[in-house]
Amino acid sequence: xxxxxxxxxxxxxxxxxxxxxxxxxxxxxxxxxxxxxxxxxxxxxxxxxxxxxxxxxxxxxxxxxxxxxxxxxxxxxxxxxxxxxxxxxxxxxxxxxxxxxxxxxxxxxxxxxxxxxxxxxxxxxxxxxxxxxxxxxxxxxxxxxxxxxxxxxxxxxxxxxxxxxxxxxxxxxxxxxxxxxxxxxxxxxxxxxxxxxxxxxxxxxxxxxxxxxxxxxxxxxxxxxxxxxxxxxxxxxxxxxxxxxxxxxxxxxxxxxxxxxxxxxxxxxxxxxxxxxxxxxxxxxxxxxxxxxxxxxxxxxxxxxxxxxxxxxxxxxxxxxxxxxxxxxxxxxxxxxxxxxxxxxxxxxxxxxxxxxxxxxxxxxxxxxxxxxxxxxxxxxxxxxxxxxxx
Amino acid sequence: xxxxxxxxxxxxxxxxxxxxxxxxxxxxxxxxxxxxxxxxxxxxxxxxxxxxxxxxxxxxxxxxxxxxxxxxxxxxxxxxxxxxxxxxxxxxxxxxxxx
Numbered sequence: 001x002x003x004x005x006x007x008x009x010x011x012x013x014x015x016x017x018x019x020x021x022x023x024x025x026x027x028x029x030x031x032x033x034x035x036x037x038x039x040x041x042x043x044x045x046x047x048x049x050x051x052x053x054x055x056x057x058x059x060x061x062x063x064x065x066x067x068x069x070x071x072x073x074x075x076x077x078x079x080x081x082x083x084x085x086x087x088x089x090x091x092x093x094x095x096x097x098x099x100x101x102x103x104x105x106x107x108x109x110x111x112x113x114x115x116x117x118x119x120x121x122x123x124x125x126x127x128x129x130x131x132x133x134x135x136x137x138x139x140x141x142x143x144x145x146x147x148x149x150x151x152x153x154x155x156x157x158x159x160x161x162x163x164x165x166x167x168x169x170x171x172x173x174x175x176x177x178x179x180x181x182x183x184x185x186x187x188x189x190x191x192x193x194x195x196x197x198x199x200x201x202x203x204x205x206x207x208x209x210x211x212x213x214x215x216x217x218x219x220x221x222x223x224x225x226x227x228x229x230x231x232x233x234x235x236x237x238x239x240x241x242x243x244x245x246x247x248x249x250x251x252x253x254x255x256x257x258x259x260x261x262x263x264x265x266x267x268x269x270x271x272x273x274x275x276x277x278x279x280x281x282x283x284x285x286x287x288x289x290x291x292x293x294x295x296x297x298x299x300x301x302x303x304x305x306x307x308x309x310x311x312x313x314x315x316x317x318x319x320x321x322x323x324x325x326x327x328x329x330x331x332x333x334x335x336x337x338x339x340x341x342x343x344x345x346x347x348x349x350x351x352x353x354x355x356x357x358x359x360x361x362x363x364x365x366x367x368x369x370x371x372x373x374x375x376x377x378x379x380x381x382x383x384x385x386x387x388x389x390x391x
Numbered sequence: 392x393x394x395x396x397x398x399x400x401x402x403x404x405x406x407x408x409x410x411x412x413x414x415x416x417x418x419x420x421x422x423x424x425x426x427x428x429x430x431x432x433x434x435x436x437x438x439x440x441x442x443x444x445x446x447x448x449x450x451x452x453x454x455x456x457x458x459x460x461x462x463x464x465x466x467x468x469x470x471x472x473x474x475x476x477x478x479x480x481x482x483x484x485x486x487x488x489x490x
Binding site for chain 2: 285287303305306307308309327328329334335336340341344345346347348349386387388391
């Protein structure tokens, strides 16, 4: 496989380059929409109008009313607020949270912290998943049935392995006991149809090619949800967070761009992920992780036995590929991915691709084909570095 | 090296012990696989490791290779009379065919 100096293949769109049209919108809005939308003078009124347009687009995309949409400083912040508001509104019932073991750390870390602070393990229950990453619904039913349970959190789909959760059934189980279901859709919004089974929904504009720093929350009027502390300013949605208007506008533009091509984009991404899964499966002792069919179109991950994940990331990087890994020592932590561990998957030698939208990355097809061609050689080389090729 | 008293039922005695303390993933699993190479099915191997990734990777390796993970125990051992080292002891029984 030849080196392509300067030709980078970005296959880690968890944090994504922006859609080019959204980028233009952002640049224009920096000039036109800089003002505080709460100001009464002309520039403020212009910013307000632009923000209202953004809210309308995003609310329609999530199939809620504009008054039901609000913002947060990031996707993880939106998820955290979503849980906090559900717990706070239900505080007379208790303070126990149920979550799947593969939720984002924005759910797991505060949940564990609350239980530790409260000195009571029962305040946070982590429900196991099967080998494909799907939540064990029997265990979930049992967990939400425990007295004092106040809210449950189940992601729409996992951002590391792509597996889609059985949300409709989880929502039924929550409704049967009268607790709200918080759904983290950070990995899926704009890539597949927005989920309909939830009481509070949280997402991140980066999943649809929007800018960083824009978390979104959908809280339907029927949901009992309120944040602790003083009430936010009226007219800014229920989170009370006013986004920087140019960012909100760019997020809305990216949404419209992604929505216009979604079904074709989804089909193409799925086909590319199938190529990666097939290429990975040809390498000895490589396991493709995640549900084979019930998964997001654009995320694929695999683990290679006897391979150092950090060395894999560096070797792919050297060959021009930006890829992520759930192995220990490949992120800010020495711990391996809790998602892979919960699934019983191998955590070392892990590679994770999050495909950018084709409209963001026009050479995506060629990049993935080049990646598939390099994959066996890179895995075998890195395995041989540890003298583990014949184990 | 003296193992501390252990409340849990003792795992079967190991034929050999692999000391991978202080090694980072994937080395503990590689050391375990090297020790398993060419040994008969039924051989019991103990692995000592401090790497947190071994918690997930030793069971995954057993699943992929058809071995049985008999026991996982946290151990405090005293080295040279003073330093206490916390590590995890994994007891594995090799399946057929042991590679």
